[in-house]
Amino acid sequence: MLWLGVLMVIGGFLTQRWVGKRQFERRNSSGLQEFKSYDAAVGTQAAEKLLLIMARIAIFIGAIVIGSVLLVNRM
Numbered sequence: 001m002l003w004l005g006v007l008m009v010i011g012g013f014l015t016q017r018w019v020g021k022r023q024f025e026r027r028n029s030s031g032l033q034e035f036k037s038y039d040a041a042v043g044t045q046a047a048e049k050l051l052l053i054m055a056r057i058a059i060f061i062g063a064i065v066i067g068s069v070l071l072v073n074r075m
Contacts (some may be wrong), residue, residue, distance in 0.1 A: 002069045008062030015055035019048050 026033040035041035 001065060005062045005065030005069060008058045008065065012055040012057075012059035012062060015051055015058070019051055019055075023048070 023033065026035070028034050033041075035044065
């Protein structure tokens, strides 16, 4: 079970990094994100927010799994 917790934490951090990199690469010299259309902007931002929420939940649950496995094995 420990490997599952570690995998969730690593996966969550990698997802956050990937979304951040995508947002960074969309920025122009003024610091604004550029999209091809309004629909692309709305869809992309909504999907990225959902991914970030899922990544944070995965990190939180993974940390709980790691902590509980270590606590149970310690007893």
